[in-house]
Amino acid sequence: MNMKGLNTWGFKAYPTENKNIIEYVGIDAPKNRMKSYLILPGIYVMFITLGQKYVAHDSDYNGRFGYRIAYCYEGNYYTHINDTKVLITREIFVGKSIPKSLESYSTNDRTTAFNIVIAPKELDKTLDYYKIIDKFIKISRSIKDIGIILNNKELLFVANQLIDNLKKEDLFLITLKTLELIYIITKENINEIRKKYYQENNTEDMIEIERFISNNLDLDINLDLICKKFKISKSYLNNNFMRKFQYTPIKYLNNIRMIKAENYLINTNMEITDIAEKIGFKNPSNFSRSFKKFTGISPSKYRKNNKD
Known part of the structure; x- marks a missing residue:
């Protein structure tokens, strides 16, 4: 029906x-x-x-x-x-x-x-x-x-x-x-x-870049790496990626990493340090800061709240 x-x-x-x-x-x-x-x-x-x-x-x-x-x-x-x-x-x-x-x-x-x-x-x-x-x-x-x-x-x-x-x-x-x-x-x-x-642009290359970012969360991705791989300038990358995906590539990467971390915290018993490493953070403290900025609470509190 x-x-x-x-x-x-x-x-x-x-x-x-x-x-x-x-x-x-x-x-x-x-x-x-x-x-x-x-x-x-x-x-x-x-x-x-x-x-x-x-x-x-x-x-x-x-x-x-x-x-x-x-x-x-x-x-x-x-x-x-x-x-x-x-x-x-x-x-x-x-x-x-x-x-x-x-x-x-x-x-x-x-x-x-x-x-x-x-x-x-x-x-x-x-x-x-x-x-x-x-x-x-x-x-x-x-x-x-x-x-x-x-x-x-x-x-x-x-x-x-x-x-x-x-x-x-x-x-x-x-x-x-x-x-x-x-x-x-x-x-x-x-x-x-x-x-x-809102400027008009060709977004086919941005789709390829988004796919690369989403499939490689564990890599140390930065603007230089993306620009070198796809042979484009930083200004072209930032402006055109934002028009297609709301955010700059690095902000988008961080958002996807944080959403992935949320799922690991809720659905696994992985240590927080292991989660940080799995989504590309070498320093657990940097991960905790980014996570709190994204969610408003620490990873440990987020896990506790969602498993109560």
């Missing part, structure tokens, strides 16, 4: 006493929960808490088109925006919101995240908040499927505050922190960031 609507995302909706708040429970994975808040006309905040690995294919729900601000406090997940695969992690993702996806999946059993969806057709232009949202829409209007990544400390601090208030279910502070986050994004130099992402 073919599933339709919200079921294609793997969730069932449960209305609450407050008509602006809806809870969602995983159909096949009841530990997977979401809670949606309509905080203002046209602005929705979805709090995502996945307790089991999540995967959905060919999702298509008659939802809202517009813009998305996404952030993972714990864990990571991939999703598709049209034909483009994007990674949501501990950085702020700003991109399109579309109610369908070729595939979405988390990289481990525990994920805590939020999605802010701004639906332009539902906004109330007479309210004071509209000035902030209108500016956000204007700078985001030409955004492409790959979106953009923002990671300044102020943004991340407010994103973590928003997560805290979502956990406490404090609707007033959820609203306040969501608007503050959007306001800070409008202060970013989005046009300069877009220039790095």
Whole structure:
């Protein structure tokens, strides 16, 4: 039997006493929960808490088109925006919101995240908040499927505050922190960031480079090695790789290594030093620092949290 609507995302909706708040429970994975808040006309905040690995294919729900601000406090997940695969992690993702996806999946059993969806057709232009949202829409209007990544400390601090208030279910502070986050994004130099992402280019060689990186996590890969192997310049490599895969090659390599480390920590009893070596870190201390920056906690605490 073919599933339709919200079921294609793997969730069932449960209305609450407050008509602006809806809870969602995983159909096949009841530990997977979401809670949606309509905080203002046209602005929705979805709090995502996945307790089991999540995967959905060919999702298509008659939802809202517009813009998305996404952030993972714990864990990571991939999703598709049209034909483009994007990674949501501990950085702020700003991109399109579309109610369908070729595939979405988390990289481990525990994920805590939020999605802010701004639906332009539902906004109330007479309210004071509209000035902030209108500016956000204007700078985001030409955004492409790959979106953009923002990671300044102020943004991340407010994103973590928003997560805290979502956990406490404090609707007033959820609203306040969501608007503050959007306001800070409008202060970013989005046009300069877009220039790095959006110039047209031939990406066939970037696909080959991505394959080389993904298949050789244990090697001491650096820009010089990649440029020499593929006979290209560093500026060409960085700029074109980012336009295809969201991140520079070295940042992409580190993300893939950290996701691999998460899986080793959860699914094996390997020593942390052995995991570090297996994914290309000669120095376990460097691995621990990178892992904590990526996940927010140390490898040992991550293992403990995911095996409790």
